[in-house]
Amino acid sequence: MSGLLWFIALFVVATIVAIAVGLNTGYVLIVMAPWRIEISLAMFVIGIIVLCLGLYTFSRLAYLSLSLPNRVQAYRQKRSKNRARSALYQGLTDYFEGNFKRAEKQVELALENGESPALSAIVAARSAHELHKYEKRDLYLAKINELGPETRLLRLTTHADLLLDERRFNEALTLLKEAHRLSPKHVRAHQLLLKAQLATGAWRAAIETLDLLEHLHAIDEVHALPIRRNAWQQLLRYSATYLDDLKATWKSIPSALRLDNLLAHTAAGYFIDLKAHDEALVIIEKNLEKSWDDALVALYGECRSQFNRTQIERAENWLKAHPDNAVLLLTLAKLCIRELLWGKAQSYLDASIFIEPSREAQLLRQELAEKIGPAKQSPARNSNSIDPDFGVA
Numbered sequence: 001m002s003g004l005l006w007f008i009a010l011f012v013v014a015t016i017v018a019i020a021v022g023l024n025t026g027y028v029l030i031v032m033a034p035w036r037i038e039i040s041l042a043m044f045v046i047g048i049i050v051l052c053l054g055l056y057t058f059s060r061l062a063y064l065s066l067s068l069p070n071r072v073q074a075y076r077q078k079r080s081k082n083r084a085r086s087a088l089y090q091g092l093t094d095y096f097e098g099n100f101k102r103a104e105k106q107v108e109l110a111l112e113n114g115e116s117p118a119l120s121a122i123v124a125a126r127s128a129h130e131l132h133k134y135e136k137r138d139l140y141l142a143k144i145n146e147l148g149p150e151t152r153l154l155r156l157t158t159h160a161d162l163l164l165d166e167r168r169f170n171e172a173l174t175l176l177k178e179a180h181r182l183s184p185k186h187v188r189a190h191q192l193l194l195k196a197q198l199a200t201g202a203w204r205a206a207i208e209t210l211d212l213l214e215h216l217h218a219i220d221e222v223h224a225l226p227i228r229r230n231a232w233q234q235l236l237r238y239s240a241t242y243l244d245d246l247k248a249t250w251k252s253i254p255s256a257l258r259l260d261n262l263l264a265h266t267a268a269g270y271f272i273d274l275k276a277h278d279e280a281l282v283i284i285e286k287n288l289e290k291s292w293d294d295a296l297v298a299l300y301g302e303c304r305s306q307f308n309r310t311q312i313e314r315a316e317n318w319l320k321a322h323p324d325n326a327v328l329l330l331t332l333a334k335l336c337i338r339e340l341l342w343g344k345a346q347s348y349l350d351a352s353i354f355i356e357p358s359r360e361a362q363l364l365r366q367e368l369a370e371k372i373g374p375a376k377q378s379p380a381r382n383s384n385s386i387d388p389d390f391g392v393a
Contacts, residue, residue, distance in 0.1 A: 084113035088120055095123050100130040111143070118144055118151045122158055129162045137162065153182050157189050164192060169199040187218045194227075203231040203238075225260075232257065233266045240270040247279070259286070261293040268299055277305045285314065294327040301331035304338070311335055326356035333364060342372045 028044040030037040039047075091106030104127035111120040125140035144155040156179040163172035173196040179189040190209055197206035210228055213219045232253055239245035250258070250267050257263060264287040271280040281303050284296050297318075305311060312335045315328065322328050329352035336345035345368060353361045 080113055081115065084110045084115035087113075088115050088123075091120070091123055091127075095127055100127040103127040104131065111140075118147055118154060121147075122154065125158060126162070129165070134166075153179055153186065153189070156182070157186070157192060160189075160192050160196070164195055164199070167199075169196050172196045173200060173202075185212075185216060187213070187216055190216070191218065198227070198231070201234070203234045207231050228257065229260060229263050232263055236263075236267055236270055240273065243271075243274045243276055246270055246274060246276075250283075258283075259290050261287055261291060261296055265293070265295050265299060268296070268303075272299070272302055277303045281305050281311070288318070292322065294325070297325070297327050297331055301334040308335060308339055312339065312341075324355055326352045326358070326361075329355065330358070330361050330364070333361075333368075337364075337368060337371070342368070346372070 026040070028039055030039075087106045088110035091103045091110060094100075094103035094106060104124055107120045107123040107127065111117060111124060121140045121144045125137045125144075128134075128137040128140060141155055141159050144151050144158075156175050160172040160175040160179065163169075163175070172192070176189060176193040176196055179186060180193060183189060190213055194206055194209045194213065197203075197209060207228060210219070210224055210231070214221070214224055232249075235249050236246065239249040246267075253263070258267075264283050268280040268283045271277070271283070280299070284300050284303070287293065288296055288300075300311070300315065303311065312332065315332050315335060319325070319328055319332065329348045333345045333349040333352060336342075336348060349361060349365055349368060352358075353365065
């Protein structure tokens with residue numbers, strides 16, 4: 001279309017020039033002694049135009065000739081860049097498909113041609129890691145470090161992630177602490193930091209990191225709870241040697257978390273081991289007021305406080321709300337045996353076995369029979385035979 005327009009324009013110009021030449025009778029006289037040149041004005045104008053066009057054409061050809069090497073070089077660079085970009089895209093595709101060997105080859109080509117060097121080096125390092133080529137992986141990571149300070153955080157988090165995969169937790173922890181100093185609110189760095197802290201047993205630091213991740217909305221409460229609970233359980237375990245240490249650790253747990261039944265069960269068990277039965281009672285009773293838990297009820301029967309009668313009264317109040325709870329009935333039987341209340345103990349024990357027979361209840365019935373004698377046992381349970389399912393019958 002543009003060619004047609006140019007043809008029409010040239011035709012119009014040629015027509016105008018032809019008409020002008022036919023109508024114009026003027027001339028141009030050029031005198032340069034001893035010569036004298038006389039030509040028509042129209043021919044002079046045409047000559048000037050032809051001369052200008054010739055000079056323009058010559059200058060363009062000269063420019064194109066002189067710039068040809070640079071143009072060829074630019075073309076080759078552009079072609080090389082396009083090939084490098086295609087190699088990077090293909091390498092990314094191969095990496096996420098799990099074809100790590102081909103991915104490394106493709107991104108290495110992109111890296112050699114300077115295409116997105118940071119991204120290329122990261123994918124190359126991760127591909128080499130998946131292929132267990134750790135020395136080559138470290139070379140790729142070193143190339144990231146050479147790109148400047150703006151890629152330092154990228155190198156630290158990537159290297160730490162790969163070290164964690166190798167279970168080199170302490171080395172990863174060192175890198176992640178440095179990453180934390182560079183960016184105190186970097187989500188990925190703190191996710192990796194939490195993983196390293198949990199692996200190395202840095203429980204208090206892990207709790208602090210978990211709190212920060214929750215604050216940054218990087219983890220929800222549902223997923224954070226088991227991690228936080230486990231961290232506090234480990235801290236309780238480490239402090240369970242001395243009563244004062246255990247009390248201090250339990251007190252340092254947030255009040256809302258102390259109402260978690262699994263955590264309360266752990267703490268109460270350690271208090272019982274240290275003969276601090278009253279502290280265990282407080283924990284169990286407070287949690288059972290909030291939510292019922294059979295494991296805590298069973299542990300309640302292991303508490304040997306000086307107020308055993310009060311324990312029985314409280315457990316009997318619970319029985320009004322949970323009349324068919326075999327664990328609670330068994331706990332009451334234990335408490336009554338401790339107070340030598342043989343009749344009540346036997347009654348609660350028989351009810352527990354009737355609702356849900358268990359080996360522990362069968363063994364306790366055998367123990368009770370030895371204490372009170374066969375004559376005082378319930379007729380329905382006056383037997384020392386062995387139950388094939390539970391042991392003692």
